[in-house]
Amino acid sequence: MIAHASAFGAGLLFGVGLWISGMATPRKVLDFLDIAGGWDPSLALVMAGAVTVTLTLFGRVLKRPSPFYAEQFALSLKQQVDAPLILGAALFGIGWGIGGYCPGPALTALSNLSAEAFVFVGAMIAGGLAHRVAFD
Amino acid sequence: MIGLASVWLLIANGRIAGVSGILHGLFAQPVGSAPEGRAGDRLWRASFIGGLIVAGFAWHAFAGPAPVRQGFGLGWVALAGLLVGFGTRMSGGCTSGHGVCGLGRLSVRSLVAVAIFMAAGMAATFVVRHLLGLPS
Numbered sequence: 192m193i194a195h196a197s198a199f200g201a202g203l204l205f206g207v208g209l210w211i212s213g214m215a216t217p218r219k220v221l222d223f224l225d226i227a228g229g230w231d232p233s234l235a236l237v238m239a240g241a242v243t244v245t246l247t248l249f250g251r252v253l254k255r256p257s258p259f260y261a262e263q264f265a266l267s268l269k270q271q272v273d274a275p276l277i278l279g280a281a282l283f284g285i286g287w288g289i290g291g292y293c294p295g296p297a298l299t300a301l302s303n304l305s306a307e308a309f310v311f312v313g314a315m316i317a318g319g320l321a322h323r324v325a326f327d
Numbered sequence: 328m329i330g331l332a333s334v335w336l337l338i339a340n341g342r343i344a345g346v347s348g349i350l351h352g353l354f355a356q357p358v359g360s361a362p363e364g365r366a367g368d369r370l371w372r373a374s375f376i377g378g379l380i381v382a383g384f385a386w387h388a389f390a391g392p393a394p395v396r397q398g399f400g401l402g403w404v405a406l407a408g409l410l411v412g413f414g415t416r417m418s419g420g421c422t423s424g425h426g427v428c429g430l431g432r433l434s435v436r437s438l439v440a441v442a443i444f445m446a447a448g449m450a451a452t453f454v455v456r457h458l459l460g461l462p463s
Contacts (some may be wrong), residue, residue: 194340195374201336202378203385205344205423208328210386210393218396221463224445224452237329238426244330245431252334258341264431265341265418272439279417280425280440282410284447286395288409289455291463293422294415295346297408298376302383305395311408319351326417327355 194260206299212237215299217291224288333427340371345394345424347415349375398462403455 206215213219213238222231257263287293292300292311300308333344342349349372387393415421418440420429423446429437455463 195370197339198336198371199381200340200380201332201339201344202375203382204328204335204378205332205346205375206379206382207386208332209379210382210390211328214329215383215386216393217463218394221452221456224448225448225455225456227457238422241330241333241427242430243398245333245427246433248330248334249337249428249431252338254411255338258337258407260341263341264337266343266415267434269419270434272436276419276436276440279414279419279445280443281414281447283414283418283421284444285451286407286410286412286414287422287444288448288451288453289403289463292407293346293376293411294350295379295421295423296462297411298346298350299379299383299386300393301380303393303395307399307401307404310401310404311346311411314405314408315412316350316354318409318414319347319416320354320412321409322413322416323351323355 197260205295208241209296209299214293215296217296219290219291220293221288221291222293266309329427331395331422333423333431339427342371343424343428344375345420345428346376346379347412347421348419348424349418353411373380396462400461403461403463414444 209215213234220234223234253264290311294315297311297315299309301312336342336344352374353369420440425437425440430441455461
């Protein structure tokens with residue numbers, strides 16, 4: 192129970208961070224990606240700030256024998272740069288550059304109750320399921 | 328805040344705050360795990376996503392409703408969502424998983440993914456806004 196409450200709290204903090212930073216506003220995200228237009232580089236600082244925190248603290252966290260509310264850390268052990276990584280990142284980037292939403296911002300933007308947020312999230316889930324049908 | 332939320336989920340739940348993976352794990356369960364384990368796995372994922380969505384409502388209550396984009400076709404939004412859903416599953420991460428968390432772990436795979444999706448996002452935004460002239 193406490194583990195689920197903890198996950199909820201982490202999601203809540205993550206979501207508020209997305210709104211404060213402007214990541215949850217697709218037009219702001221596209222202004223950041225639009226280097227040929229009126230480029231708005233402010234989201235690079237958001238990314239740099241978040242990475243500075245994880246870079247500083249992840250190493251220390253992972254020195255612990257286990258997390259608080261789970262038996263072990265669940266981490267990807269993949270190290271190889273392969274074709275699915277490259278192609279998948281390219282497809283994701285194209286979708287991000289068209290719509291201005293990546294997964295976290297799209298989910299928290301459901302709170303706008305806008306048609307585009309629901310269409311995007313529905314399509315995103317369908318895209319993930321299509322990948323599973325095609326490759327798993 | 329985004330970085331701290333990621334550290335929180337790792338130290339408390341032992342999980343990487345990769346939103347695309349958390350979302351798609353709701354729909355795609357590992358074969359062979361016990362039913363009660365699967366239910367618990369779904370529940371922490373749903374809790375995190377619930378936190379993300381509640382954060383949006385809380386933000387609107389505090390800061391007022393977010394402006395909703397007008398004039399950008401829902402067909403483009405759906406295409407973007409499909410590409411984001413498919414691409415993030417193929418490459419194993421999105422802006423949060425590869426970006427905030429993967430870079431924090433000094434993962435070469437994540438560094439490559441981030442470079443590719445940033446470049447692809449900028450290229451797609453250029454095409455949509457400047458070649459097609461759409462109000463994205």
